Each structure stands twice: as structure tokens, then as C-alpha cells.
Amino acid sequence: MAEPSSTELVDFGKRAVNFAIRRGAEEAEAFLSMLSSTSINIERGQIVRSTKRIDQGLGVRAIYRKSVGFSYTNTLSIKNIEDAATKAFKFARASRPDTKWQNLPNPRRLNETKDTYDKRLESISSDELVKMAAVMLDAVEAYDKRVLSVAGGVGTSLIHTVIVNSHGVEAYDRGTAVGCSMETIARDGNDVTPACFEVNAERIYRIDPEGVGKEAARQAVSSLKAKKIESRSLPVIFTQAAFRCLLYFTLINAVKADYVQRERSALKGKIGEKVASDLVTVYDNGLLEGGLLTRKFDGEGVPCQKTLVIEKGILKHFLYDNYSANKSGAESTGNASRTGLAPYASTPVLEASNFVFTSGNTAPDELVGEVEEGLIVYGVQGAHSSNPESGEFSVVATPVWKIEGGSVVYALRGVMLTGVIFDVLKNVSALGNNMRKIGQLVAPWIRVEDVRAVGRR
Amino acid sequence: MKDELVKTVDHGRNLGAEYVEARAQQLFKTLLTTKDGKVEVAKEGIESGAGVRVLLNGAWGFVSLGKLESKLLAEAVDGAVRLAKAASLRVKKPVKLVETRAMEDRIVAYPKKNPRDVTVEEKIDVALTMDKTIFGYDNRMKSCTIDYLDVTGTNHFVNSDGTYIEQDKLYVWSRIQASAREANIFASGREEIGSTSGFEIFNTEIPEKVGTMIAKRIINQLKAKTPKGGTFPAVIGPNVVGVFIHEAMGHLAEADLTLSGSILYDKLGKQIASDAVTVYDDGTVAGAFGSFKYDDEGVLTQKTPLIEKGELTGLMHNRETAYMLNAEPTGNARAENFRFEPIIRMRNTYLAPGDRTFEELIEGIDFGYYLKSFRGGQANLDGTFQVGIQEAYEIVKGQLGAPVRNASISGNTLETLHKVDAVGRDFELWPGRCGKGQTAFICDGGPDIRVREVIIGGGA
Structure with a gap:
């Protein structure tokens, strides 16, 4: 099926911007995305379905007397694009002015990105994806008969994005992604484990379905015969998947400028202050080589960049989009995001890109070996119910294992972890050297002292 | 639309599929976000597209398409058949479907107040009234984000068992999130409103009432204690x-x-x-x-x-x-x-x-x-x-x-x-x-x- 070329996409964008301006908008912006994705899905031990999605569209922001209107369409015809521009302008006129509005971004030089596009992924066949899924499935089955592959799959996606605005911003980017994941449980008589999960996602075609299958199976088997613990404070090692969940609803919000400006961040006014252990250095890096959220420009056409957020425990910088930057007299850090299956249908939202905890130099087994009595947590449940303002959380750790005398000894059940994320950051006592990308987070395993675990009486 | 979809389904059957279904939609949405009394953005959009699903050799293939054109629908079926074939190579227990009665029906929504007939100004008013009530309740209220969404449109469904259903979609939804701060104590709360009847939901979920309930709850938390574990x-x-x-x-x-x-x-x-x-x-x-x-x-x-x-x-x-x-x-x-x-x-x-x-x-x-x-x-x-x-x-x-x-x-x-x-x-x-x-x-x-x-x- 004939898809529009990058030049055609840019032309559609320019047409929308010009049309909105002709209609009377003072500023205008068009964002286009064209996304196609294919996935092979595993359910209950077999491959039973395969899905392909193709969607493209254009969204127009029009500004009139400091009010913002937006309209989108997924039909890329001249008529529909002009209609969208007209409606965006009409909505801006109908809306209320925001006195804090200044302007859309001006053009800035874009940085180069690396390992974000792999031509092989454009033409990969569904048969090849099925083969990868089969390798992963076989790895689970071969590991132990008590493990069930509950759900999982292999998928690829290809996205083209274009941004044009009336101040001269005009840019195009493309990217690919590939990933596989597996959710397992193990069952032995009446003993059913919680769901265990492993994933591997990359921008270029270099994933390890066999490793994912094996690890998901290993976690499930070692979750059998779980015990309970008494409530107490303990050192806890968080794997990347567990830490990502905790951070996403707490720290990551607290460093966003809009949260700070709106009194929703406990880090307000703390730039230059100690907010974490000396061991903690954090970047938001929109240019990370092969990063899952790496791109040339953000959802407003601002260049993506590497922003130092916390350096050796000291809070250095917040994350800004164009609006929050204008409001504070700062410069946008390129953190305006348009995401989802239809990015063109969304207006920009301030969001972190690759949120990177720099590596420590402790090997993972040493991290465990140094713990006399503690926990290792592979996932947390209920992190979205954290208090987004104060950083207070109260989550179920699952799956989770007990560490005794420097070794992982058995699985636990019914353990809640409660605390405040800012205390967790201050109590970081070691970072591993096993860096991984899990969604937005890029980090090693992280060991935290004195985490409150609530168990059964 | 029905003829197009029937043709699409027949094409899938001719390619050997055991079961085929096609859904086509055109959806109209209005979305608003207000933050602290300001309209961040007022949005409107139209999305049209189709989803084609086939069952072949006991495996599913599904293609979704952000377009409604007959030629592309036929290609989508071809694609879904290819995907199902690829997936079926590894099927151990083939997927089968329970029999159902073929239905033909047309479901029309009759809202008292159709959101498509309500001006964006009125929708903004509802959101800003909730916002104003929340900030007016207590000066320790610090932030309020309100999202509003309505979706209208029609869904067409055809399957190879002879079912054809045309069904209106109508949703009105709003989410209110607010927070308060007093010294180092943060409190926050959220609530959702949602209905399939129409914009008249705001006659029951009166914006002032909703705002007061949320603000009261949040302010109460400021003096609350944390629980014993x-x-x-x-x-x-x-x-x-x-x-x-x-x-x-x-x-x-x-x-x-x-x-x-x-x-x-x-x-x-x-x-x-x-x-x-x-x-x-x-x-x-x-x-x-x-x-x-x-x-x-x-x-x-x-x-x-x-x-x-x-x-x-x-x-x-x-x-x-x-x-x-x-x-x-x-x-x-x-x-x-x-x-x-x-x-x-x-x-x-x-x-x-x-x-x-x-x-x-x-x-x-x-x-x-x-x-x-x-x-x-x-x-x-x-x-x-x-x-x-x-x-x-x-x-x-x-x-x-x-x-x-x-x-x-x-x-x-x-x-x-x-x-x-x-x-x-x-x-x-x-x-x-x-x-x-x-x-x-x-x-x-x-x-x-x-x-x-x-x-x-x-x-x-």
C-alpha cells in the first residue's frame, strides 16, 4: 500500500500550518505520525494470534490571542487537513486565553541520534517473528514442565514523525523498535505462583527471545513454595522492572517542571540540595544510543538532549517542555512527548525520556552477597496508587525473594513495601553494574537500606 | 458501509478463513484539559478506520487500518490471512468458536443532550466551574487538572455467520485531579464522571457538588494521620x-x-x-x-x-x-x-x-x-x-x-x-x-x- 514519503508528510504539515495562519491563527504547528506495527502473540502456551496495525494522521495546534486549539484527523487528504486547521483555529477562538502562553518554539539545531533505526525491521516477515516467538516458548517449556507461558509475544514497530511550525521549525525523524516479552506462572499441585515477567526491547534487531523465555521460567519456578514474613525494615535490592514502577509515579513526576510550578512536587525549591545518596547520579537522556525513547526532536520540535537531573545526590535540574520553560524563563529540555498508538492525536505532554541511573561497579551477585538479611524485588504491584505529590508509596512486592547470609533463599508472598521515594533515594547503598533498559528507565540493580516491609502477623 | 463490509468478509471466506469479521467506525471526539483555571487545550478530532479479524487453521490474524477504502479493506483481509497462516504453524490446540445466532440490528443512541450539539464553550464552563469550586473551597488547594472527553459515532459490524449490527457509540467522561499542600504535607484526590446517556450527566453530577466533594476530601487529608501497618x-x-x-x-x-x-x-x-x-x-x-x-x-x-x-x-x-x-x-x-x-x-x-x-x-x-x-x-x-x-x-x-x-x-x-x-x-x-x-x-x-x-x- 502506497504510504506517503517523508517529503509528502512535511508538505502536508506545511499546508496545515499555512492554512491555519491564513484563517487567522497567530501561530500554528502541525505534528504528523505514521505508525505501523506487527506482533505475534502467545497465550497459554501457544501462538494463536497475530496483529498488524497501520495508522497515520496529522494534528494541528493553532494559537489565537493566547488560547490554544487543537484538531486532528487520520485521513491525510488536502480537504481533511484544511478542515483540521480550520477547526483548530475555531477551537482556539472558542477557548479561553492563558495569560502564561508565550509562543511555540523557535527552530534550534537538532542533535544526531544513534541506533534508533534498523532497516531490517522494515521488511521483517511474520514468519520470522513467529520463529522468534517459538524459540521463546520452547525455552520456557524446556526449563521446567511446571511453568505455563501465560501471555507474551514478539513485536516490531516503525514510526515516522514530522513537525512543522509557523516559526520555521521543520523536521523529520524515523525509528524502529523490536521486542519480546513473556509472562509465566508455575503450578505445582495447589501451589500457584504469582505472575512473573521478563522483557527485552531494542531499537535495532538484536534481541534474545531464548534468554527472555529462560529467565521468565526461572523466576516462576523459584517462586514456588513461598513463605511469609513478619513486618520489619530490611535492605532491599530492586531490579530495574521493580524500580521503574516505583519511580514512574513518584520521582519522575517530581522532577517535571509543571509539577514543580504547580506545587505538586516535594522537590520544589530544592535545586542544589541533597536529595539522594552520594551514589546516585541521574540523567534524562533523549539522545541515549539505542535508547527506547531516543529521538531527534520532541513533540514540539525542540532538540532532544542530555539533562543532568541528580549529580552525586544533589538535585541539579528539572525537566521542561516549551510551555513550562517559558513560564520559568528557562529553556525547554526537549521533554514534550506525544505518545500512544496515535501520537498525532495527542497534544504534547511533559514526560521524561530515557531516565538513566548511572552504573555502579558492584556485580549483581556481590550486591546480594553483601546482604545478611534482606529482600530482592523483581516487581511491584499498585505503584500507580502512590501519592504523586509526596512520593509516599505502599505497594505489594511480587515476585520477591528472601536473602539470607548473602544468598537468595526462598520466595515470599504477601509482602507490602511502604515508604517515601525520597527516603529510598537517600538510603541507596550500592548500585550494580548490570545496566538495562526497561521502558523509560535505564539502570542497574539498586540496593536500598531500611525499607519498611509489612507482612502477616 | 454494510455492503463494503460484507464484501470484505466474503473475500476472507473465499481465501479459506473459517471465520471472518469486519468492524468499521467513524468516531468524533472532543477533549479538553484545564489546569488551575486555565484551558491548556481544547481539542477536536475525527478518527475513522476498520479492524478485520480472521480465523484460519485455528489461529487468529488481525489487521487494523486507519482508513476506510474498499481496496485497502481487501488488502487488510489478505494481510490478516497471511498473519493467521504464519501464527497457525505453531498451533497445538486450534481456536474454535461457539455457535451464536445471526443477528441484524440497528442501535440508535437517544441522548437528552447530545454532546455533539453542546458547544465547546459550555464544555469548558463545566470544567472551569469544577475548578473554581475546588480552589474556592480552601486556599490550601494548590492544583487542579480536569480532563473532559466525549466520543460519539457509529460502529458497523459484520461477520461471516451473517450478523450485521450498526450501533451508536456515546460516551461522556471527565476526570478531576486536585492537590493541596500545607507546609510539608501533601494531599491529593481524584474522581471520575462517566456516562453512556449523554451530556445530561452533568445535571446529576452537578459541577459545584463534585468540586466540593473532592476539595473537602483533600483538605481533610491534610490533618489526617498515617495508618498503623x-x-x-x-x-x-x-x-x-x-x-x-x-x-x-x-x-x-x-x-x-x-x-x-x-x-x-x-x-x-x-x-x-x-x-x-x-x-x-x-x-x-x-x-x-x-x-x-x-x-x-x-x-x-x-x-x-x-x-x-x-x-x-x-x-x-x-x-x-x-x-x-x-x-x-x-x-x-x-x-x-x-x-x-x-x-x-x-x-x-x-x-x-x-x-x-x-x-x-x-x-x-x-x-x-x-x-x-x-x-x-x-x-x-x-x-x-x-x-x-x-x-x-x-x-x-x-x-x-x-x-x-x-x-x-x-x-x-x-x-x-x-x-x-x-x-x-x-x-x-x-x-x-x-x-x-x-x-x-x-x-x-x-x-x-x-x-x-x-x-x-x-x-x-
């Missing part, structure tokens, strides 16, 4: 019962997850809760956010009993799981839009009311908690659940006591359902959105219930 008796309010029933019980009774090894796997016909507990998943509640007439496999919706007097009597099915478990399809196959294939989703899920008054529920508790309003919840296949609580109170010597903030409850679903020893008579249904790889609009609810013990986390 541990196991306590509790009275759980309708809003929290709803999310508990939805997350901790409902998901496990979605037949696809039951088959995937949820703890309900071998429990059909068994006592899984105290006999005070009866639970339904009900697609027929007029105007409720989780209601519709036909699901996205063309099956009529219904009121499905899940638990009756403590016994697990039913699961939620699509045609595939109904075949596997020798059951009737229950009308639970839902797709968010043309981009997604239908999967088993809840509708309006609730615990049926009993006959106790609230006073009767709390009077016997020496020390415990009243959990009134939730902030998120989640459960695992093994029945471990967690529900965050945004509004709670101590119960001391049979009386409601001091407010408590940042509590959460957790436990094991079945153990907790067995510990329900009394059920109240006041019933509420709350709208929400549920994520399972795609979003579904749902309701959940129930009466107040008393639980002998539950783990209370939060605090230190």
Missing part, C-alpha cells in the same frame, strides 16, 4: 468495594485469565466467598459507563452472575473461551476501537447489596478502618491484590474516628472474600476506565461491606 478489621465503602471486586475478583473471572491459571481455574461451582457475597457483571444498567447492547463479536450483552451466595457460578466469556469451557458467550468481548481486536473485558461489575445499615456494620469494631475512596488498584493471577486508598477513617469502639491518609489494603482475594461477614444496603456504582492492553470504559461498585481482617499498609 498490620492486619485489622475494616468496613469497605462502595467505591473501594467496586475496585476490589473489579481488580481482585473480576479480572480472575475473565475466562481468558481464568484459563491462564488464575486462582479461579478449578473453582467453578465451589464456595469461594462467604455466603453474604453475590457478584454480577452487568452490561444492561441504563446509562452506566460500562453498558452497551452488543459486544464486538456481535453477541447480545447480559447480566452475568459471577458469584451467587458465595459460590462461583459464572465466568465472563467471548466466543473462543465459551467454546473451550463449554459455556454460553456472555457478551464480554470488547475492543477499544478499530485499532484493537476484541478481548474479554468487564462491563459494570458489582457486589449486590444486603440489608445492614452502616451503623450496624461499624458498631462491633473495637479498632479498625473505614475505607471510603480508592486511588488505584491492581491484582495478580494468584489473587494477591492491592488497592490504594485516598480517603479513610479510623473506626474506634464502633464509631467513625480520625481521617487517615495514604493507606492501602492488600491480601489474597479468596481469603478476603471468605472474611466478608456483613453486607450493607446502600448501593453505589462508580465509573472508571480499565486497562488490559487497551482501555475499556466500565463501572464498578456495591454497598458497604465488613471484612473481618485485611492487611493495611501505608504509613510506617
Whole structure:
């Protein structure tokens, strides 16, 4: 099926911007995305379905007397694009002015990105994806008969994005992604484990379905015969998947400028202050080589960049989009995001890109070996119910294992972890050297002292 | 549109598919976001597209297409057939569908106030009135974000069994999130409004009333204490019962997850809760956010009993799981839009009311908690659940006591359902959105219930 070329996409964008301006908008912006994705899905031990999605569209922001209107369409015809521009302008006129509005971004030089596009992924066949899924499935089955592959799959996606605005911003980017994941449980008589999960996602075609299958199976088997613990404070090692969940609803919000400006961040006014252990250095890096959220420009056409957020425990910088930057007299850090299956249908939202905890130099087994009595947590449940303002959380750790005398000894059940994320950051006592990308987070395993675990009486 | 879709389905049959379905939609949306009294953006959009699903050699192929053109629909079928063939290479137990009756129907929405006829100015007014009420309530209120969404349009469905359904979609939704700060104490709260009846929902959910309720709850938290961690008796309010029933019980009774090894796997016909507990998943509640007439496999919706007097009597099915478990399809196959294939989703899920008054529920508790309003919840296949609580109170010597903030409850679903020893008579249904790889609009609810013990986390 004939898809529009990058030049055609840019032309559609320019047409929308010009049309909105002709209609009377003072500023205008068009964002286009064209996304196609294919996935092979595993359910209950077999491959039973395969899905392909193709969607493209254009969204127009029009500004009139400091009010913002937006309209989108997924039909890329001249008529529909002009209609969208007209409606965006009409909505801006109908809306209320925001006195804090200044302007859309001006053009800035874009940085180069690396390992974000792999031509092989454009033409990969569904048969090849099925083969990868089969390798992963076989790895689970071969590991132990008590493990069930509950759900999982292999998928690829290809996205083209274009941004044009009336101040001269005009840019195009493309990217690919590939990933596989597996959710397992193990069952032995009446003993059913919680769901265990492993994933591997990359921008270029270099994933390890066999490793994912094996690890998901290993976690499930070692979750059998779980015990309970008494409530107490303990050192806890968080794997990347567990830490990502905790951070996403707490720290990551607290460093966003809009949260700070709106009194929703406990880090307000703390730039230059100690907010974490000396061991903690954090970047938001929109240019990370092969990063899952790496791109040339953000959802407003601002260049993506590497922003130092916390350096050796000291809070250095917040994350800004164009609006929050204008409001504070700062410069946008390129953190305006348009995401989802239809990015063109969304207006920009301030969001972190690759949120990177720099590596420590402790090997993972040493991290465990140094713990006399503690926990290792592979996932947390209920992190979205954290208090987004104060950083207070109260989550179920699952799956989770007990560490005794420097070794992982058995699985636990019914353990809640409660605390405040800012205390967790201050109590970081070691970072591993096993860096991984899990969604937005890029980090090693992280060991935290004195985490409150609530168990059964 | 019908002819196009029939042609598409026939094309799939000619290529050898055992079953073919095609859905086409044109959806109109209005979205607003206001932050602290300012309109961040007012949006409008049109999305049209189609989803084609084929079953071939016992495997599914699905293609979604952000366009409606006959040539592309035919190509989508070709693509879906290719995908199904590729997937079928590894099928051990071929997918089969339970038979259903062919239906032809046209479902028209008759809102009193169609959101498409309401000006964007009026929609902005509703949001800003809630905002103003919240900030006006107390000067410690610091932020307020309000999202508004309405969706209208028509869904066309054709399958190779001869079913053709044209069904209007109509949703009105709003979410209000606000926060307050006093020195180093942060408090926040959120609420959702949702309806399938029309914009008239704001005649019942009066913006000033909603705003006041949220602001009051948040300001109360500022002086609240954190809970003691541990196991306590509790009275759980309708809003929290709803999310508990939805997350901790409902998901496990979605037949696809039951088959995937949820703890309900071998429990059909068994006592899984105290006999005070009866639970339904009900697609027929007029105007409720989780209601519709036909699901996205063309099956009529219904009121499905899940638990009756403590016994697990039913699961939620699509045609595939109904075949596997020798059951009737229950009308639970839902797709968010043309981009997604239908999967088993809840509708309006609730615990049926009993006959106790609230006073009767709390009077016997020496020390415990009243959990009134939730902030998120989640459960695992093994029945471990967690529900965050945004509004709670101590119960001391049979009386409601001091407010408590940042509590959460957790436990094991079945153990907790067995510990329900009394059920109240006041019933509420709350709208929400549920994520399972795609979003579904749902309701959940129930009466107040008393639980002998539950783990209370939060605090230190």
C-alpha cells in the first residue's frame, strides 16, 4: 500500500500550518505520525494470534490571542487537513486565553541520534517473528514442565514523525523498535505462583527471545513454595522492572517542571540540595544510543538532549517542555512527548525520556552477597496508587525473594513495601553494574537500606 | 458501509478463513484539559478506520487500518490471512468458536443532550466551574487538572455467520485531579464522571457538588494521620468495594485469565466467598459507563452472575473461551476501537447489596478502618491484590474516628472474600476506565461491606 514519503508528510504539515495562519491563527504547528506495527502473540502456551496495525494522521495546534486549539484527523487528504486547521483555529477562538502562553518554539539545531533505526525491521516477515516467538516458548517449556507461558509475544514497530511550525521549525525523524516479552506462572499441585515477567526491547534487531523465555521460567519456578514474613525494615535490592514502577509515579513526576510550578512536587525549591545518596547520579537522556525513547526532536520540535537531573545526590535540574520553560524563563529540555498508538492525536505532554541511573561497579551477585538479611524485588504491584505529590508509596512486592547470609533463599508472598521515594533515594547503598533498559528507565540493580516491609502477623 | 463490509468478509471466506469479521467506525471526539483555571487545550478530532479479524487453521490474524477504502479493506483481509497462516504453524490446540445466532440490528443512541450539539464553550464552563469550586473551597488547594472527553459515532459490524449490527457509540467522561499542600504535607484526590446517556450527566453530577466533594476530601487529608501497618478489621465503602471486586475478583473471572491459571481455574461451582457475597457483571444498567447492547463479536450483552451466595457460578466469556469451557458467550468481548481486536473485558461489575445499615456494620469494631475512596488498584493471577486508598477513617469502639491518609489494603482475594461477614444496603456504582492492553470504559461498585481482617499498609 502506497504510504506517503517523508517529503509528502512535511508538505502536508506545511499546508496545515499555512492554512491555519491564513484563517487567522497567530501561530500554528502541525505534528504528523505514521505508525505501523506487527506482533505475534502467545497465550497459554501457544501462538494463536497475530496483529498488524497501520495508522497515520496529522494534528494541528493553532494559537489565537493566547488560547490554544487543537484538531486532528487520520485521513491525510488536502480537504481533511484544511478542515483540521480550520477547526483548530475555531477551537482556539472558542477557548479561553492563558495569560502564561508565550509562543511555540523557535527552530534550534537538532542533535544526531544513534541506533534508533534498523532497516531490517522494515521488511521483517511474520514468519520470522513467529520463529522468534517459538524459540521463546520452547525455552520456557524446556526449563521446567511446571511453568505455563501465560501471555507474551514478539513485536516490531516503525514510526515516522514530522513537525512543522509557523516559526520555521521543520523536521523529520524515523525509528524502529523490536521486542519480546513473556509472562509465566508455575503450578505445582495447589501451589500457584504469582505472575512473573521478563522483557527485552531494542531499537535495532538484536534481541534474545531464548534468554527472555529462560529467565521468565526461572523466576516462576523459584517462586514456588513461598513463605511469609513478619513486618520489619530490611535492605532491599530492586531490579530495574521493580524500580521503574516505583519511580514512574513518584520521582519522575517530581522532577517535571509543571509539577514543580504547580506545587505538586516535594522537590520544589530544592535545586542544589541533597536529595539522594552520594551514589546516585541521574540523567534524562533523549539522545541515549539505542535508547527506547531516543529521538531527534520532541513533540514540539525542540532538540532532544542530555539533562543532568541528580549529580552525586544533589538535585541539579528539572525537566521542561516549551510551555513550562517559558513560564520559568528557562529553556525547554526537549521533554514534550506525544505518545500512544496515535501520537498525532495527542497534544504534547511533559514526560521524561530515557531516565538513566548511572552504573555502579558492584556485580549483581556481590550486591546480594553483601546482604545478611534482606529482600530482592523483581516487581511491584499498585505503584500507580502512590501519592504523586509526596512520593509516599505502599505497594505489594511480587515476585520477591528472601536473602539470607548473602544468598537468595526462598520466595515470599504477601509482602507490602511502604515508604517515601525520597527516603529510598537517600538510603541507596550500592548500585550494580548490570545496566538495562526497561521502558523509560535505564539502570542497574539498586540496593536500598531500611525499607519498611509489612507482612502477616 | 454494510455492503463494503460484507464484501470484505466474503473475500476472507473465499481465501479459506473459517471465520471472518469486519468492524468499521467513524468516531468524533472532543477533549479538553484545564489546569488551575486555565484551558491548556481544547481539542477536536475525527478518527475513522476498520479492524478485520480472521480465523484460519485455528489461529487468529488481525489487521487494523486507519482508513476506510474498499481496496485497502481487501488488502487488510489478505494481510490478516497471511498473519493467521504464519501464527497457525505453531498451533497445538486450534481456536474454535461457539455457535451464536445471526443477528441484524440497528442501535440508535437517544441522548437528552447530545454532546455533539453542546458547544465547546459550555464544555469548558463545566470544567472551569469544577475548578473554581475546588480552589474556592480552601486556599490550601494548590492544583487542579480536569480532563473532559466525549466520543460519539457509529460502529458497523459484520461477520461471516451473517450478523450485521450498526450501533451508536456515546460516551461522556471527565476526570478531576486536585492537590493541596500545607507546609510539608501533601494531599491529593481524584474522581471520575462517566456516562453512556449523554451530556445530561452533568445535571446529576452537578459541577459545584463534585468540586466540593473532592476539595473537602483533600483538605481533610491534610490533618489526617498515617495508618498503623498490620492486619485489622475494616468496613469497605462502595467505591473501594467496586475496585476490589473489579481488580481482585473480576479480572480472575475473565475466562481468558481464568484459563491462564488464575486462582479461579478449578473453582467453578465451589464456595469461594462467604455466603453474604453475590457478584454480577452487568452490561444492561441504563446509562452506566460500562453498558452497551452488543459486544464486538456481535453477541447480545447480559447480566452475568459471577458469584451467587458465595459460590462461583459464572465466568465472563467471548466466543473462543465459551467454546473451550463449554459455556454460553456472555457478551464480554470488547475492543477499544478499530485499532484493537476484541478481548474479554468487564462491563459494570458489582457486589449486590444486603440489608445492614452502616451503623450496624461499624458498631462491633473495637479498632479498625473505614475505607471510603480508592486511588488505584491492581491484582495478580494468584489473587494477591492491592488497592490504594485516598480517603479513610479510623473506626474506634464502633464509631467513625480520625481521617487517615495514604493507606492501602492488600491480601489474597479468596481469603478476603471468605472474611466478608456483613453486607450493607446502600448501593453505589462508580465509573472508571480499565486497562488490559487497551482501555475499556466500565463501572464498578456495591454497598458497604465488613471484612473481618485485611492487611493495611501505608504509613510506617
